Amino acid sequence: MSMAPDAARRITALLRCVAIDHRIGPLLVLNAPPGLLTEMARSLTMLMSVIHAAKPETVIAGSWLSEDDLWARLRFSGGRFRMAPGILIESGTPPIVMVPDLARTGTAVIRAAVTVLGADIATAERHGRSDAWQPRARWLAAADRDTLSGLSPHLLDRFPVRVDAADVPSGDLAVPPIGHLTADWPEITEDAMAEALRTAGSGMRLTLALARTARSLARLSSAFTTTAVHVRQAAEILGLITAVPEPEAEPAEFGDDTVDSASTEVPAAPVSARAPTTRTFVEAGEPDEPVAVEAAAVVGLYPEIGPEALPEITPLRNPWATTTLRRELRGARTGTERTRTHFDLAPVPTLLEAAKHRRGRTPGGPLEIRPEDWRRYRHGWTPGKLLVLVLDHTCRRGWDWIPTLAPYLQWAYTERAAVSVIDLGHEAAADGLRAERYRAASVRDPRILRSLRHTPGRATPLASGIEIAVQELLRHLRRSRVHTDRAWLVVATDGRGNVPLSASARGTVVPPVGRQGIDDALSAAATVRPLRGLRSVVAAPEIGTYATLPFELADALGGTVIATSETR
Amino acid sequence: MTATSVPILPYTMVVGQDELKRALEIAYVAPEVKGVLATGHRGTAKSTTVRAFAKMVLKDLPVTLPIGATDDRILGGWNVEELLRGDHSTRDGLLLQAHKEGGGLLYIDEVNLLDDYLVNIILDAAAGEVLPIEREGIDEQNVQVKFTLIGTMNPEEGNLRPQLLDRFGLVATITEDQRPDTRLQILRNVLAFDAEQQGSPSAEIQAARKADDALGEKLKAARETAKTLSCSDDILKLCATISWTFRAAGHRGELSIANAARAVAAIDGDTEVRPPHVAEVTPMALVHRRAPADTGGILPWTPDDAGKLATLITAT
Numbered sequence: 027m028s029m030a031p032d033a034a035r036r037i038t039a040l041l042r043c044v045a046i047d048h049r050i051g052p053l054l055v056l057n058a059p060p061g062l063l064t065e066m067a068r069s070l071t072m073l074m075s076v077i078h079a080a081k082p083e084t085v086i087a088g089s090w091l092s093e094d095d096l097w098a099r100l101r102f103s104g105g106r107f108r109m110a111p112g113i114l115i116e117s118g119t120p121p122i123v124m125v126p127d128l129a130r131t132g133t134a135v136i137r138a139a140v141t142v143l144g145a146d147i148a149t150a151e152r153h154g155r156s157d158a159w160q161p162r163a164r165w166l167a168a169a170d171r172d173t174l175s176g177l178s179p180h181l182l183d184r185f186p187v188r189v190d191a192a193d194v195p196s197g198d199l200a201v202p203p204i205g206h207l208t209a210d211w212p213e214i215t216e217d218a219m220a221e222a223l224r225t226a227g228s229g230m231r232l233t234l235a236l237a238r239t240a241r242s243l244a245r246l247s248s249a250f251t252t253t254a255v256h257v258r259q260a261a262e263i264l265g266l267i268t269a270v271p272e273p274e275a276e277p278a279e280f281g282d283d284t285v286d287s288a289s290t291e292v293p294a295a296p297v298s299a300r301a302p303t304t305r306t307f308v309e310a311g312e313p314d315e316p317v318a319v320e321a322a323a324v325v326g327l328y329p330e331i332g333p334e335a336l337p338e339i340t341p342l343r344n345p346w347a348t349t350t351l352r353r354e355l356r357g358a359r360t361g362t363e364r365t366r367t368h369f370d371l372a373p374v375p376t377l378l379e380a381a382k383h384r385r386g387r388t389p390g391g392p393l394e395i396r397p398e399d400w401r402r403y404r405h406g407w408t409p410g411k412l413l414v415l416v417l418d419h420t421c422r423r424g425w426d427w428i429p430t431l432a433p434y435l436q437w438a439y440t441e442r443a444a445v446s447v448i449d450l451g452h453e454a455a456a457d458g459l460r461a462e463r464y465r466a467a468s469v470r471d472p473r474i475l476r477s478l479r480h481t482p483g484r485a486t487p488l489a490s491g492i493e494i495a496v497q498e499l500l501r502h503l504r505r506s507r508v509h510t511d512r513a514w515l516v517v518a519t520d521g522r523g524n525v526p527l528s529a530s531a532r533g534t535v536v537p538p539v540g541r542q543g544i545d546d547a548l549s550a551a552a553t554v555r556p557l558r559g560l561r562s563v564v565a566a567p568e569i570g571t572y573a574t575l576p577f578e579l580a581d582a583l584g585g586t587v588i589a590t591s592e593t594r
Numbered sequence: 595m596t597a598t599s600v601p602i603l604p605y606t607m608v609v610g611q612d613e614l615k616r617a618l619e620i621a622y623v624a625p626e627v628k629g630v631l632a633t634g635h636r637g638t639a640k641s642t643t644v645r646a647f648a649k650m651v652l653k654d655l656p657v658t659l660p661i662g663a664t665d666d667r668i669l670g671g672w673n674v675e676e677l678l679r680g681d682h683s684t685r686d687g688l689l690l691q692a693h694k695e696g697g698g699l700l701y702i703d704e705v706n707l708l709d710d711y712l713v714n715i716i717l718d719a720a721a722g723e724v725l726p727i728e729r730e731g732i733d734e735q736n737v738q739v740k741f742t743l744i745g746t747m748n749p750e751e752g753n754l755r756p757q758l759l760d761r762f763g764l765v766a767t768i769t770e771d772q773r774p775d776t777r778l779q780i781l782r783n784v785l786a787f788d789a790e791q792q793g794s795p796s797a798e799i800q801a802a803r804k805a806d807d808a809l810g811e812k813l814k815a816a817r818e819t820a821k822t823l824s825c826s827d828d829i830l831k832l833c834a835t836i837s838w839t840f841r842a843a844g845h846r847g848e849l850s851i852a853n854a855a856r857a858v859a860a861i862d863g864d865t866e867v868r869p870p871h872v873a874e875v876t877p878m879a880l881v882h883r884r885a886p887a888d889t890g891g892i893l894p895w896t897p898d899d900a901g902k903l904a905t906l907i908t909a910t
């Protein structure tokens with residue numbers, strides 16, 4: 027089966043450009059058919075083998091890799107242990123890094139991508155090893171178009187060069203080899219730079235990728251300068267504009283190094299600046315404006331900038347807290363202890379223990395590690411459950427909230443959950459415009475009972491309270507090394523926040539306030555929706571006026587409402 | 595490859611980034627400022643600016659703490675390679691390297707992605723400026739570590755922990771400059787730099803390197819001058835009043851303003867610290883100290899804030 031000609035032509039053209047200039051950046055292929063990425067890696071290996079003295083190695087950055095695999099690995103060879111560089115460390119010919127599915131790959135890989143791609147220099151400091159290198163690896167990644175909007179925009183920003191391979195039935199690429207290249211790179215003209223800026227829209231990474239692709243095209247065609255024509259050709263290859271053949275156009279003459287030599291059905295723009303183009307380039311959006319990227323977003327190349335995008339919250343943080351983490355790994359490391367298994371082995375303490383006995387065991391010989399030397403990490407006890415309680419005391423006038431909140435407090439008691447309480451709108455607050463938070467090791471903390479009985483105040487900084495609750499949840503569910511597999515967010519409120527977030531932060535209210543306090547609370551609440559392991563509930567008094575506000579808040583949180591009419 | 599041999603765009607060719615550049619220069623001239631955080635959206639050349647600055651003033655890249663670093667490399671410990679060979683020696687960690695070899699600069703890219711337990715180590719070391727190394731059989735007390743912390747982050751990935759945010763004396767908020775002339779100049783400079791790496795020497799790059807040398811010398815001289823400058827009582831009172839008016843948490847706000855104003859006076863060649871110096875540095879010194887301590891958020895500096903500050907400065 028052969029590839030759709032247009033996609034094949036654009037992919038092969040990009041591979042040829044990337045082979046000669048790593049600065050263009052990684053290639054992200056959307057909806058790639060099985061085998062296409064492997065075929066691209068094989069073709070790129072062939073192209074790079076001509077340019078570099080040695081054949082580049084292809085490494086797979088899969089979901090199973092840890093930070094140790096990427097940066098520094100313990101290896102046993104020649105009868106002894108040694109620390110070896112991880113798969114992303116570059117010391118000779120830059121490797122080809124394949125990411126089979128960007129959406130499913132592990133946090134270690136996406137953190138690596140964010141720090142390495144596009145960087146002037148990369149560094150690794152792990153387990154006694156220090157490495158610094160100029161990243162020149164060629165990254166090839168695949169992703170399903172529908173998954174892009176859920177990925178980190180920060181990560182996707184590192185992948186400005188994208189090709190849609192949706193119509194490609196299989197990955198049978200025919201990449202023409204790179205012929206003789208002149209030593210000099212063609213200088214880029216002012217017109218070409220202006221064209222790149224006009225075409226790429228606002229992002230500088232895409233603009234640079236476009237200009238660099240154009241320059242590579244010019245070099246591949248042995249042009250003396252990189253012109254606006256090359257930029258338009260590059261833009262067409264990147265999917266930013268479309269090339270429409272003129273009815274009366276003569277077939278273009280292609281030399282050995284034309285971009286579309288793999289294509290027979292849709293002639294592409296000729297590459298050589300010496301031969302004037304016979305194609306008309308039409309931007310995907312409205313003419314005369316730098317709308318190419320926005321138009322491309324519509325067709326799906328950049329969905330993360332669209333309004334529907336809902337990326338996972340802080341996806342680049344190490345997911346210490348996942349339900350797959352074994353119980354033995356929970357809690358901060360508090361020391362080491364002897365072990366009889368390899369599980370959670372502490373390598374350095376193990377080696378140190380062996381080193382202590384070396385002279386007695388093998389005088390002058392190699393370091394011998396015996397089972398009695400094995401040490402594992404000792405972990406502290408930590409709660410696995412969390413209750414975040416937001417108490418809006420201004421809604422409590424005439425409402426006894428204890429019966430409503432009791433089930434959650436009982437749950438926290440029986441589960442030995444950690445409790446974070448956020449008080450707002452009470453008379454004894456140090457600052458009435460801000461919510462206050464304290465952490466309790468358990469629900470038995472006497473401060474919690476005091477909180478439940480505070481006298482209502484006047485201002486209701488609900489947005490401030492929700493914002494603090496969000497940070498508290500992030501701290502436990504995303505940032506902590508502590509494993510929390512279930513968290514409840516319980517917000518006791520009528521939803522009538524009257525202090526905007528900016529007023530809470532600045533300590534002064536600038537009228538008119540209007541709905542701002544409510545809208546700020548809803549915006550802050552919406553950020554917790556993607557958090558895994560969280561259940562949210564809004565406990566509200568049954569009131570006639572503004573009765574929809576608790577439901578709006580629950581909708582934003584992705585939770586439910588419990589409305590009660592218990593009176594004191 | 596060593597960090598020294600990695601080519602970096604000359605500092606004077608970094609277009610825009612005025613606030614970050616000024617903050618870096620201030621923190622270099624007055625290390626008492628303690629650190630600079632650059633926060634801004636993706637693709638705004640934050641890291642390039644920091645590295646270019648370090649290359650200019652240190653002739654080397656800063657000691658860099660990558661987000662995947664292990665604690666043995668941060669604190670120091672046994673030389674693992676030697677240990678595995680059967681030999682024994684210790685190796686300095688990055689904190690100590692920054693103090694000894696890195697001109698006092700410690701750079702953390704994507705600082706808000708740093709694991710919490712690593713943040714704790716840095717906070718402890720930064721707080722006391724002393725690093726007691728008591729681990730794995732190593733016992734070294736009272737090791738002095740003084741460093742200027744430079745961090746870059748993308749706020750889309752979450753806020754910085756408030757305790758760490760507080761350690762940065764200045765915060766530069768980076769926004770993408772969309773002016774056509776600026777964007778064209780960025781493109782021109784980056785492509786000229788590319789061309790030089792590809793073997794086409796550029797007169798502009800050579801001129802920029804000379805300009806870097808001159809600016810580096812100027813900042814070095816300013817660093818010496820700053821040691822001789824002090825803030826008058828009136829200036830100190832102004833710093834405290836500003837900090838109180840903007841409800842800055844703690845007392846680091848006024849200290850940062852005073853130290854940064856001293857640096858600005860030295861860079862500008864003034865013989866005394868004056869209210870305009872204070873006015874210039876206040877937004878950078880206070881922008882991250884006004885949000886509630888629980889959130890680690892950074893409130894933007896608004897025209898209202900600028901007006902309030904101008905009133906205080908005028909009243910001096």
